[in-house]
Amino acid sequence: MRPVSPKLGPIASAALLPLVLAACVMQPAPEIATPIPALPENYFFLPDPASGSSLAALLPQDDPAYRALSGAALANAPSLAEAAARIEAARAGVRRAGAERMPNIAAGSEITRNRINPAQFGQAGQQGFIPREQTSYGANIAASWDPDIFGQLKAQERAAIARIDAASAQAQGVRLALLAEIAASVTDWRVLDARTAAIQADITAAQQLAGLAKVREDAGIAPGFDRVRAEATASSSQVRLAALESERARLTGRLVTLTGQDGAAVRTALAAPVSSLALPEAPAALPSDLLANRPDVAAAAANLAASDADLAAAARARFPRITLSGVIGLLAFDPEDFFNDSIVGTLTAGIAGPLLDFGRVGAGIDAAAADKRAAFAAYRGAVFQALGDAEAAYGIVAAADTESRLAVNESDQLTRAASLAETRYRAGLASFLEVLEARRAADASGERSAAAMGRALRARILLWQALGGEVRASATPLDQG
Template sequence: MRRPALLSAALLPLMLAACMAQPAPDIATPTPDLPDAFAFRPETAAKTGLSALMPMDDPAYRALSQAALADAPSLAEAAARIEAARAGARRAGAERLPNITADGSVRQNRINPAQFGPAGQQGLIPSEQTFYGANITASWDPDIFGQLKAQERAAIARIDAASAQAHGVRLALLSEIAASVIDWRVLDARAAEINTDVAAAEQLAALAKVREDAGIAPGFDRVRAEATASSSKVRLAALDSERARLIGRLVTLTGQDGASVRAALAGSGTPLAMADAPAALPSDLLANRPDIAAAAANLAASDADLAAAARARFPRITLSGVIGLLAFDPDDFFDSDSLVGTLTAAVAGPLLDFGRVGAGIDAAAADKRAAFAAYRAAVFQALGDAEAAYGVVAAADREAQLAVDEHGKLTRAASLAEARYRAGLASFLEVLEARRAADASGERAAAAMGRASRARVVLWQALGGEVMASAAPLDQG
């Protein structure tokens, strides 16, 4: 019995030396420095909430967003990833608990009795033996050095990452639906402006026809007015292709059929909103943006992975036991003499691994550095998105205001030119040019209002958005 004890005593210092080799590197992960305020922040602090930036009052947006939150394929995929992460965490937690298995067996052996000499030749050794066995085996790693606990911590952090990524998918989905609904309302506004243009051109053509019949104007004036009306009708027909693309886009986003999408969009919508951009702080992005939350969770998971890799240097202690029944005859299976058992305590650790553990630590450290770089990239991506979104909102508002003012002035100029033409104080060409300018400005104003509304949706997403109160939670577990 002395030799195993001496061998263990000799191996113990070597195993301890392996434990002390190559500790985990200390990798700093400071929170990135952010400015105190956004460069393009609003001059006056608006008290509106983020939800005011979205077309919440539009019935089409409400219907399509609720349908998407229930059936969208992208959200179903994100929910499945959360379930996969949860399963991984349950598995990691189960690894810290005892593992108990049961087995049963029947084994038959045939031997040559002659190999046992005279005893076998005299029939004292049977040539065939049948073994009947049943065992319950239990094993447990008490995880004294915390490797399994670190692995469980990494798995739990990946649940947070998957949940944050799913929330980001939700926000992107709602933003795309809102932008598509806004584009549809812009098409409605453009169509209304073009119909007004057609009516004005047809009225102008009728006036030119009256003057032509009276012999005070050439027929060319009527033809030009009719051509202007036809040009407006061509622009009106071109809007149908844009509507078809929007319907196809919403079918993809919501998982609904084209008829359902078209029915949701068919109702009258609310006028395009121009809500004030709410003031926010750059530090708010760290709490609101799902991509930053996902990157932070991945960083925490990589930190736990590094801890687990470093703890692989330590020995693992395994406790195991077997209790069972072993008999040579089925009738003797439950006799007390058939009861057998084994209890084992084992210690295993690195001795000469030729750099395997060290390579694992280096790989985990590199993964943590990469995760920290990804976290910093997410932070500055969010900062850049918010800065740009604030600036685009301000620029789009100025453009929309100027476009609306321009449309008002050109419409008034067209009315004055037509009045002068009726009074014989202006040529038909002047009226026609004034009408064309007014017609084009109406579409520009509608498009500019749409860009301003779309910019608000981008700002909503850049600031982290918010979940609608009526939305069913994606995470049901």
């Protein structure tokens, strides 16, 4: 429909207005409920609420390597730079949406040269009253404005603002994932140090046993085969020790990727001394805390708010748009007359709306409604993903703690059994085979207990990430549908 010009008069405007407004009753926006999913009151593996541990204590905050590498990553990591760029893009979208609600003012100038056939004007043209060529000079300022009476542009601006929240939450998720990866890598490195110490202790014990067998061999009271078997045990431990270097190389490369530092800087940070490994208590939390703390839940809620605003904007496309526009300028056919009574202008008020669009507006509303349903399903999925992650993390912490405790007890018992077997062997009360078997059983137990401790520490990092990484003041609001 063409804009209604003042030249058509009030009669034409009154005749067209009912036709335009008739579109307002077509295809109303559907009501889509978006209730917050029902959450359980507690987790199945919830620890003692009186533990008093904090969420931040789950990370190796006291490790100088973690502090150095996490600081470098927050300053230089490419993944964070990418997330920050996405936030800037979302902010630019808000500025664009806000600018759409303001008047649009443009300026221009032109020189036009026309050549015509004077004969088409009959006798006047043949007598020379109509010039064959004519040049015009013009300059103008044009302004147009949509007052957005029905709120379509406002809804689009709300959607753009919600996408800033989504981008910010996603950036927070990237940050937390980065810190968790660095914490896990540093923890794995410290566990490698503990495994190295355990294997070196095994090598020392095996070498002492080989020395004892050598003494007995030289004294003629034991065969040389005992010494060979003891030395083979020491060699086996040395093979296990050498295998740890490949894991160190993998962790170095991983930290280079995460932090944006070179390998030398990473190894220097990891070389800093650290106290013995300890298992902090798992903090107690409520399932409802996930709505506030989890970045993926906050991002899904923001995307749902954006889809709701998109649906409102699509529904408002049913209403007519009123446009106010005006042009003022100068027009002359001779440069000397450009500023001599050459002002021209136009003022227009137009109204336009769908009359017979063959379902275009309705299809847009249906598509926006489907997007909102999908966004709500994604929100519910994010909530239940968070619940599942937290339940699993609490359970893994409990299981890993039990495994670590049993592994330490096993190592202590096997080490004591190996010491007793060696004492009996020195006293002639046990065979060398018994000593060797006890030594082999004890050898791997220290490394296993260190690895179990590492899994328990890793489980705490997983719990930190599952609970949202950081405690926030309040949840992202979600309107009830």
